[in-house]
Amino acid sequence: MPTFVYMTRCDGCGHCVDICPSDIMHIDPTYRRAYNIEPNMCWECYSCVKACPQHAIDVRGYADFAPLGHSVRVDRDERKGTIAWRIIFRDGTEKNFLSPITTKPWGTAIPKLKEVPAPSKEMRDGQLLYNEPKWIRMDEGGLRTLKDAGLKLKKGVYY
């Protein structure tokens, strides 16, 4: 099945149950450990694989079309801000990848919009969104209008 849980590694912490976007990681009533209850609703999104602190979850490609013997494992390290992948082909070929997942410490660079200066009436009545127009072109220009573009909307067959 798409994701599966190693019996010897799962300690029933529930991170996978909590994160699965498809609601298919649940707790087995005999072992109180996690398992995938509906593989045909599994997107192989790896959310549970990445969330598991014990690396107890792995993926076996869909049996419809993926032969056995492969391995695609991941280590998502929030503190380091990286994700590492290790792909092992059925014939043994191995590929490794490492890339960033964030450039800033988590949550620190997002302001609380409750605390920023409130928008003026002019801004409210106009078409600008938060941080605009400055953050559109990072300059002092305004929001583009049809007038700026020299265009109008006309009904009919035009290409």
Added chain:
Amino acid sequence: MFTQNAFATAAPSLPEGFLRWYLVVMILAVVLGTLADIIHKASAKYFFASWGGGKARRKRELGGGDLAGIAVQTALVDVATSAEFCNPRRRVAHLLTMYGFILYVVATACLVFAYGNTPAPALWPALWWIGAIMVLIGCYWFWFFIRVDVAAEGSTPLRFVKADLFVVSMMVSVTLGVIWAWAGGGAGWLFWLYLLATAVLFLGVPWSKFAHMFFKPAAAFEKRVARANGSNEKLPLQTRDDPEQQKRHSMELLRDAPMDMGLGIKREAPRHY
């Protein structure tokens, strides 16, 4: 009460050596039950077949000395401190239950075998009580609040499934034992209920999670071996700490970023509903 050997109060009403035989049968039940479970499920065969992450991917072979060292580490860290649990609450609850149970069982064995007919020094009953209370705190805490199907899946704490057999039988057994001892001991109906519940706990080994107390250390040992022999269970080995990896084209965006970015999703407990 806390310094009295409650088992001695029951002994006079029981046949000679009854309690000793009972304990022996319970211990045998655990051993035989675990063996039966292993043989029935062929789990030992699987364990050795997938030993150390499999034959492939090993970067180095480990000698006897290496393995011994790893075994010691497993015992001292994974087993003794329940290090496998990342969640502090789970870890504490497990330590309470584990050490509590050990104290409780050892104290029971002492009181029954060594002090069956003679007065026991205050230490052993005290340890029996301390162990029992530790078990009760750990178990009830786990049962009502920590169990993953309750905490993460939203089930009611009152639901009972096969996985709960071990914990529930332990809770019932030790609770009954504590009530029995507190009520003065003896060999009345409360005593027999206690023995019955304890029998369920120990005889239920083939069907409950009891045997995991043997399987888990074996798994922890095997995991350390896989890390040590380089197979790392096919998990990635590359990290940002490696200067070579930092030079990767894909990593240039992190060149000036701090090495500790804090926690994002992992900040919170897995209980979002």
Added chain:
Amino acid sequence: MGYKTIVEDGIDILVVGAGLGGTGAAWEARFWGQDKKIVIAEKANIDRSGAVAQGLYAINCYMGTRWGENNPEDHVRYARIDLMGLVREDLLFDMARHVDSTVHQFEEWGLPIMKNPKTGRYLREGRWQIMIHGESYKPIVAEAAKKSADQVFNRICVTHLLMDEAKPNRVAGAVGFNVRTGNYHVFKSKTVICGAGGASNIFKPRSTGEGAGRTWYAPWSSASAYGLMINAGAKMTQMENRIVLARFKDGYGPVGAYFLHLKTYTQNALGEEYESKWFPALQKMVGKEYLDPEASHLTHRPIPTCLRNHCIISEVAAGRGPIHMVTMPAFQDPHLEEVGWENFLGMTVGQAVLWAATDVDPKNENPELTTSEPYVMGSHATCSGAWCSGPEDVSPPEYFWGYNRMTTVEGLFGAGDAVGGTPHAFSSGSFTEGRLAAKAACKYIEDGKGEGIVVSDAQVERRKQEIFKPLEHYRIYRNAVVAGTVNPHYINPQQGLDRLQKLMDEYCAGYTVGYMTNEKLLNICLKKLRIMEEDLESLAAKDLHELLRAWELKHRHRAAECVTHHTLFRKETRWPGYYYRGDVMRVDDENWHVLTVSRRDPQTGEYTMEKAPCYHLVSDEEVAPGQSAAQKASA
């Protein structure tokens, strides 16, 4: 059934569905409503919910106006061409002129955007696309939404919108159930911004076992945006405009970076270029205005996605498949090889898994492509969704009724796949639409439009009975049989889904019939959907997870019905390669250069279909019909 009722009252802005559209709405709403109560109701866990769960490797909608790379109107023309002329150009212009500020904000929040080492600008994959390391794209934007919202309710399956009983056609909030606890949740709100998912899994997929999970668009996109809004009586548009994708076979891995950055190309099984041989016949079918290979070659005007699909479909049907992508030359370059693999790992890991399983190394062989089963959604190369008002300064009168991105139901706004007429929005555009909807929703409230809402206890109670009915039905009728899933009194959600997928596939132009349908087939489809709707009253759910699947099926069914009505209404083949009307195998600009709009009457269930005019951006000076704005400008 022992489940509590939990009421959340006094909400100003309720965001239903916290994907890229919903998170954008929640984020921005706080700025315009610093004192407003903003609540999110999300079916899964906001940190990984929606189509961006596994991440993205590119942001496909970025103008680059700060470097003079594009203008918003250029994007409008691009989208118009790709969708064979039929889009909401006002909404598109609006989205395109704002989207850059969204992307710049993402970078500020920590989203790793690749840079071009020579120019220092964002690294472009193509004219509209930039490359990112977006594995944590969703957690990052979720963080922003969480900072803005007063409360985030995770694991709430919203099943219905609440309607105001004081004023007709006005929304009053939403109801649903908690997938974990089973509790009934009632959200009473002045406005609702619907950011729920589009429709995957309404047509039979190519892989039907475990592989049914490997959909191109997330399997948890259960058409809830459409189900909720259609049931509330909102007008929908372009629901016939389903999308079929040419992607790597079985894994459905993305090809954008391959074509654009790695400069790969396709060939048939004999190693030949195959598209051009189909163009003459295709040009007869659609007209020179839509397919002009010489002009495309000269001006780099892209050939519409659906037409390229048509070539693949035709070539394979002619016996010269499989089509494969020529990757071997590009993959010899280690940097491009890394991009090729990371492209999957950051966006569609399943494709990497498949290639590892089948020993496919694009360095040594050219992997297969295929055309997928159809999907219905609104932010990709397709634009199904709700019929929404546009911005005041751009929209013509037929497209404007007071508040940007508001549907025809008062107080009900849309964002992302929920909004019709705005293709090529992708992630950044959807987030931007959420922002636009949030601002408009705040204005709606400030204008006093959300006052005097009345929701009776009877409506709340009626919905509760409806929601939990499948559980009750199972409990009772389970007693009829010994064991197993076969029961004469009910169907379970998987059985219902199998039936829906089969009937849509066979009658509404799924892949097994070569994406072909006609009036007769579509009428049979409607009949079968009607019968199925009766059977959906006998849906049975054995636990809360199945109850979730049951309501996802109900939303899917409603969307499928709407899709079928639209497909029947539009009497032409506007998008060959997405689907064909066998009885009208051509583009008919004279009668059908319009947007289709439908409304389902919530009381009677009847659909009313209408044509809405299609407006195009033309130069300010007079342009003759049939002439392109570009032609006029250059004349």
